[in-house]
Amino acid sequence: MVVGELAHERDVVIVGGGPGGYHAAIRAAQLGLSVTLVEKEALGGVCLNKGCIPSKVFAHAAQSMTSVQHMNDMGIEWAHVAFHPGKLQQYKTKVIGQLRQGVEALCKANKIEVIKGTASFLAEDRIGVEKGDAFDVYRFRYAVIATGAALVAPAAINVDHKRVLNAYSIYGLEELPNHLIVYGSDYIALEVATSFRAFGADVSIVLESDDFVFDSSINRELQRLLKKMKVKVYKNSRITHVESEQEQVTVSLAVKEQETVSLEGSHLFVSCGLKANVDGLEIDRLGLKRTKEGFIDVNERAQTSLPHIFAVGDVTGGPALAVKAIKQGKVAAETMAGKQSEADTTFLPTIVHSIPPIASVGLTEEEAKEQYKDVRIGQFPLTGNGYASIIGQKDGFIKVISDADSEMVLGIHMMGAGAVELISSGVIGLEMVGREEDWKFPLYPHPSINEGLLEAVEALRAEAIHLPPTKQKGAVSS
Structure with missing residues (x-):
């Protein structure tokens, strides 16, 4: 390697071109700062190339599969319906390519220097970038670490990406599993389970806990719908051993820590933990504060313990969601430019592109009862919503x-x-500290699913029009 004696001068150097990194880059450029973005693989990061986008391509295809019967009911008949995993892979690749080209074009339009290489910190104001045999040095006023996190499987499981799969390799399958065992209770596990069940695979879900991680009403509805889909759920069960053979996997489960159950499938999907991607960055020489889990500690402005160095996204720990990374990236850029900005994740929405989809924000019923003396619960089933009947999607509430x-x-x-x-x-209403009347006052379009939100609010006081009196709970005390 040849080390240049002169350092290139930049206002901002960003390491990592995922959602947090490229949003930070574009926002900083909009604010007049000179920006260099270093990415060792492809722009868009894991989210665009391996995670968020591929998974939602599969979820959309699965939802389309479930709509075939409804289309037949409306007179749009299909003589034959078949699922071809290989063609879905081609579609996925096409979508990813188009979106990545869009990110590349935006970076170019904003005059952002994009370098494909590996970065490491040399000092508090210098970073080195290795590009093959070349090594360039950049001196910066500000830096952003947006390197993400790596998946870490449970100790008893070896992810071979053939029969035993994680969140990245599951969406690379070009064959439909005969029996997919899903290990996990998070949103990724649910998306995988419902998508592959819609495609025609047999699916079993293994939960270490006694339920899923949502509000109790959603958990109950999930149990009903999974049973309707003929998905077997094993609760309070932990995988202790996995044998992966050429044609199948055999999983040993410790059920309630008392009995052992053997489960056979063609494939095993594993929801993984995360480890901050900081190896090779040489951040230890900067003395950046880390959390006990090894993630980079940041404040509400995405600043590390060195205020001119920022960190955004999964490398900072907490919920591994692109929406958080995007917000932190914009906040970091705005802070550099002297603006008052902060990332507050109090009302960070949880969404699951399952069948049917799930979305939540704010306190669950159980949390509300712990924190408040008296709470009201309003619940409206989509069976009472006119538009849900039109589109043939009446499951849920x-x-x-x-x-x-x-x-x-x-x-x-x-x-x-x-x-x-x-x-x-819901997010906007909670951010604005909305009261019941604030939610009831606006006009909701008809017919639409939106009306279900209005009627759920009205049900807080037994005022929902499309619910009989016995179905409206009114006030509920803790």
Whole structure:
């Protein structure tokens, strides 16, 4: 390697071109800062190339499969329906390519220097970038670490990416599993389970806990719908051993730590933990503060313990969601430019592109009852929504939780058609400290799933029009 004596001068150097990194780069460029973005693989990061986008391509295809019967009911008949995993892979590759080209074009339009290479910190104001046999030095005013996190499988499981798969390799399959065993209770596990079941695979879910991680009403509805889908759920079960053979995997389960059950399948999907991607960055020479789990500690402005060095996204720990990385990236850029900006994840929405989709924000019923003296619960089933009947997607409900004393809405939980898009109304309402009347006053389009949110709010006081009196709970005390 040849080490250059002169350092290139930049306002901002960003390491990592995922959602957090490229949003930080573009926002900083918009604010007049000179930006160099270093990415060792492909722009868009794991989210675009391996995670968020591939998984949602599969989820969309699975949802399309489930709509075939409804289309037949409407007179749009299909003589033959078949699923071809190879063609879905081609479609996935096409979508990823188009989106990546869009990111590349935006970086170019904003005059961002994009370098494919490996970066490491040389000092508090210098970073080295290795590009093959060349090694360039950049001196910066500000730096952003957006290197993400790596998947870490449980100790008893070896992910071979053939029969035993993680969140990246599961969406590379070009064959449909005969029996897919899903190990995990998070949103990724649910998306995998419901998508592959819709494609025609037999699916079993193994939970280490006694339930899923959502509000109790969603958990109950999930149990009903999974049973309807003929998905077997093993609760309080832990995988202790996995044998992967040429044609199948055999999984040993410790059920309630008492008995051992053997489960056979063609493939095993494993939800993994995360480890911060900091190896090779040489951040230890900077003395950056780390959390006990090894992630980079940041404040609400995404600043590390060195205020001119920022970190965004999965490398900072917490929920591994692109929405958080995007917000932190913009906040970091705005802080560099002297603006007052912060990332507050209090009302960070949880969404699951399952079948049907799930979306939540704010307190669950259980959390609300712990924190408030009296709470009201309003719940409206989509069976009572006209538009849900039109589109043939009547499974699910919308649930609203409020404080009976102040009438402040505390949480919104949705399961069913339109939930992912509609949850933004919940986020905005909670951010604005909306009270029950604030949610009832606006006009909701008809017919639409939106009306379900209105009727859930109205159900807080037994005022929902499309619910009989016996179905409306009114106030609920803790």
